[in-house]
Amino acid sequence: MSILRDEDKDRIQGFCSIFPEKRSALLMILHYLQDNYSYVSDEIILELSEVLNIPATEMHNTFQFYTMLKKKKQGKYVIEVCATLSCSLMGSDHIIDYLENRLGIKSGETTQDGKFTLLKVECLGNCGKAPVMQINGKFYEELNENKIDKILKEIEDND
Amino acid sequence: MRVVIDGKVLEARKGETVLQLALRNNIQIPYLCYYPELTVSGSCRTCLVEIGLQKKDKIEMMPKLQIACGTEVADGMIVITNSDTIKKTRKAMIEFLLLNHPLDCPICDQAGECKLQDYAYTFEQNKSRFSEDKIIRGKKDVGERILLYSNRCVMCTRCIRFEKYISGNYGLTILKRGVYSELDIFFNRRIDHLLSMNLVDLCPVGAFVSKSFLFKQRAWFLKTVEAICPGCSKGCNIYLDYNNNIVYRIRPRFNEKINSHWMCDIGRLTYKWLYHRPRLTENKIRDRVVQAPEAMDTIANTLLKNKDKVCVIISPYQTIEELLMIKKLADYLSLKVMVLFKEDGKEIIFPKFTIPADRTPNRNGIKKIFSQKIEKIENLDGYDTVILFDYSPENIIKDEFRKIKEIIIFTPFNDNCLFENVSIRIAGTLCFEKEGSFINQNNKQQSFKPAVLTNINEYDILKGVYKRVSGHSEVY
Amino acid sequence: MTEKIIMKYEDKKDLYTLSGYESTGGYDALKKAIDMKKDEIVEEVKRSTLRGRGGAGFATGLKWSFVPKDSGRPVYLCCNADESEPGTFKDKWIIWNNPHLLIEGILISSYALSVKHAFIYIRGEFREGSEILNKAIEEAQNKNYLGKNILGRNIDIEITVYRGAGAYVCGEETGLLESLEGKRGWPRIRPPFPATKGLYQSPTIINNVETLANIPYIILNGAVRFASIGTPNNGGTKLFCVSGRVNRPGVYELPLGTNLREIIENYAAGVKDGKKIKAVIPGGSSTPVLKFDEIDIPMDFDSLIKAGSALGSGGIIVLDEDTSMVRSLYNLSRFYAHESCGQCTPCREGTIWIMKILRRIYKGDGKPEDLDLLLDICSNIKFKTVCPFGDAAVIPVESFITKFRTEFEEAIKKTIIIPRQ
DSSP: OOOSOHHHHHHHHHHHHHSSSGGGGHHHHHHHHHHHHSSOOHHHHHHHHHHHTSOHHHHHHHHHHOTTSOSSOOOSEEEEEEOSHHHHHTTHHHHHHHHHHHHTSOTTOBOTTSOEEEEEESOOSOGGGOSOEEETTEEEOSOOHHHHHHHHHHHHHHO | OEEEETTEEEEOOTTOBHHHHHHHTTOOOOOSSOOTTSOOOOOSOTTEEEEEEEETTEEEEOSSOEEGGGOBOOTTEEEEOSSHHHHHHHHHHHHHHHHTSOOOGGGOTTTTSOHHHHHHHHTTOOSOOOOSOOOOOOEEOOSSSEEEEGGGOOOOOHHHHIIIIISOOOOEEEESOGGGOEEEESTTOOOOSTTTTHHHHHOSSSSEEETTTTTTOOGGGOEEEEEEOOSSTTOOEEEEEEETTEEEEEEEOOBTTTTBTOOOHHHHTGGGGGTSSOBOOSOEETTEEOOHHHHHHHHHHHHHHSGGGEEEEEOTTSOHHHHHHHHHHHHHHTOEEEEOOOOOOOOEEETTEEEOSOOOSOHHHHHHHHOTTOEESOOOTTOSEEEEEOOOSSOOOOGGGGGSSEEEEEESBTTSOOOTTEEEEEEOOOGGGSOEEEEOTTSOEEEEOOSSOOSOOHHHHHHHHHHHHHOOSOOO | OOOOSSSTTTTOTTTTSHHHHHTTTTTHHHHHHTTSOHHHHHHHHHHTTOBOTTTTOOBHHHHHHTSOTTOSSOEEEEEEEOOOSTTOOHHHHHHHHOHHHHHHHHHHHHHHHTEEEEEEEEOTTOHHHHHHHHHHHHHHHHTTSSBSSGGGSSOOBEEEEEEOOSOGGGGSHHHHHHHHTTSOOOOOOSSSOTTTSOGGGSOEEEEEHHHHHTHHHHHHHOHHHHHHSEETTEESEEEEEEEESBSSOEEEEEETTEEHHHIIIIISOSBGGGOOEEEEEOSSTTSOOEEGGGOOOEESHHHHHHTTSOOTTOEEEEEETTSOHHHHHHHHHHHHHHHOOSOSHHHHHHHHHHHHHHHHHHTTOOOTTHHHHHHHHHHHHTTOSSSTHHHHHHHHHHHHHHHTHHHHHHHHHTOSOOOOO
8 A cells, every 4th residue: 555645756756856866855855754744654665765766775774864754653743852061051951851741751752642742852053042942843942941831832722 | 006014015006905905915904894895884993004105205194094995005105004003993993893792702603703703802802891781782583594683783884785786685774873773674675685695704793694504513613625516507616614524504715707705595505415315325236235346347237238228317416527437438338428407597697696597517517528419318218228327406307217127326315216117326425525626607617625525436436337348447 | 343244234134035135235246256257266265264164164265176177077065054063053043044145155156166056954953944045045046146047147056955854973074965865974984075076976065054154255345354354364253152051142253263251251241140160162062171261262263273172163162160060071972972873983882882981970880990991982982983073072071081080080989969950
């Protein structure tokens, strides 16, 4: 059974056409697939291999290298809290503790309802606004407990 | 081009690397990720050396250590491989490689021929400063004939490069990254292609092991002879690894023109011919065990009595030497000669290796000795007696042989041609049990030596028969 | 107050739009450049003493001149926007606030180097940034600043934004190229260097965002004026990123050679809660830490090298008197262990070993011999890896332990309690 839809295949070919060598498009394609399917399964890699005519192991090998490319199903909202030095100096450990308590999960886990995944990540490159986190790729800066409550409430309200 | 390594002036070839030059001149530089015929990876860092370049009239040492495997020679280059810096570096690299390497040498097949183990001894890396937890990875059944102990992997990527460029199978991937990197197959697609066991040779440690060799024998007990693979007409050069008259393993032996560093899995398992069928070890007339002279007399008498109706059927598994003796006998008595051909298989083509369709080792030997006119067995009508040399590893004797009045068979296998019309059975040897030679598909004659010694002497019987028939007292 | 180059119009709210950018004289440099000879531009950049702003500080003009003229292959320009060095967030400022400046810089550089296809390799986490860049590229395309027949001339340049996917090592030039080719970000062994064999085995120039953002100014105002800002052979301004325990963290554009203490005290408004400075990492986590009494120093490439450190990316991280050096170093070592690509032995095995020892010390299980062991591991990694990542990873370890050895010894003896920040 095919997972990729025709429109996916069209998009994939479109990405390939940007580059002198189609394999270059791989990260673009994987980002796109992750946005649409929450994570990139082995089955998707296998299909992609046929679409692109590139050995599946070559793509899988690339895919496995990158931490942003998810290997299993993620929550609807992926919360990534920076834990590297500048954020850590500004209290990122407390931010992670607070989020773990609020969501009732440990970092690395997803809430039972599949809504939130909490991840502790390395430097997000926004040290001037420490402590920071990203939710689905959007930055939230200068965090404190109140701010987190507000952010989570907003998500719950709009969900 | 002149290159000086550790004060020794060497003549270097353009385009070769420092490592190749050193190895060619017996200067030992450790290496793990380098493998001839594969692209340079430069990742294991064990071959780091100091390099100086001729700049006008003085030598300028490069500020950083350089990898010998990835540095091309240049005229006037100075290489230092024995300084204290290099000694410390090598020891350090081995220490790094051992940090997360399991200390399972006692149960590892590779022990005794493991590069990491050898280097650990050579560079005296005998004490660990690592008191943290090791990272543990699993054992994986990755193919019909091979296992992957990913815990022992040192990430040299030889196997990955082999799978890309030599087999073209792209069977391997790496999970994760950094120290958690782990070799694996993808989506349970096992590596079952016919070059799979080369991964075992390539692997500098015991990550890839052969199922057929697993736990069978410690490497240091094995003795080795140089031989030729009997699996097909390619004539891959091989090593036979044996102990106490038992062959345990076949490995490819480098031959640039024939098989490079590789061989196929079919050939690699041909040593099992020795053990996969019951062997005929004694000569028999009917059910009675006889000594050689009686066998010779009986065969000679049969031939002389009835030579117009005798057909000799030879095998492409026989050696040149055996075929020559048969030729002498056949010529003397003007006997008809046919060949017990084996059906061609399919030619199997990999990017850098081809398995030919002819899966017998010496068809060209037959062609050369008996000329092109030799024919396949088609019609045995009109022949009363057949001298059948059947050395095929598989039992391929067909019912048409039942029609013959009398069969004299030379064969290594006891289950071969058990028809009532078989009068004499002479025990034969397999190529692993004798000296001899084959002529391969490119008409190259290559000789081999035995790994297993037996009392079987079918060649002497053949010679004795010829002597009796011809009346010659000496035969060469 | 000296001249600013990149953040001159930082208060302008619509700077990120094409019209906003044009109203500040944006794209005038491009118009001027395409009337210049290509070699003239390269010469101008050489004379400007512009040095790479990504960390290594290599002379930009010289780097450009390594591109062979007759390779018969296309030349590629890759803008390195994989800003991942802990403590660094200057390229983020440019991308979010002044994307057209970067695009103009890329266009001028592409023209000078005969590049037809330029790439912006942006770290995957900068999803918003990549959207901003794509929007800006679209705007510029609509006004024919890029694409086919730029400004009616026989010049074609396209720019593709390429998002990484979470790998610090892809900020290393050849790791970036591998990633851009759709592979693992495993750095390549050199030679060959990217200038001769880079992307798709073709000549390739890789420049940092901030480096390229300086190009329009150099073209418009000339190399001499650019070089007059800063210190000799360290021309121009630098975007300094200040983070850590300061009152006003942020990006400050100041001439190269500005005093480090002045940056912290005058611009970042000093240390939080009136505390004292204990140490400062001057140029991103991969530069040797400076002690509180070493920070009266001009922030330029050469001065910091002389002081035994490096300007790096200009990411200044301030550690105050309450900060634990043990905890901070453990934090950084965890970063490097996480980001090691795993290709070569010393880095793959060494970074995690270092991290595990430091974690042990941090948790109170340190052993007296650990510190010398750590330093020895560092010396076994340094200069022995495929790429500079290994060197980068050991620099904080060596400098923290050497300069703050007593604190580490106390942690091992458990005479101090390490606070959670």
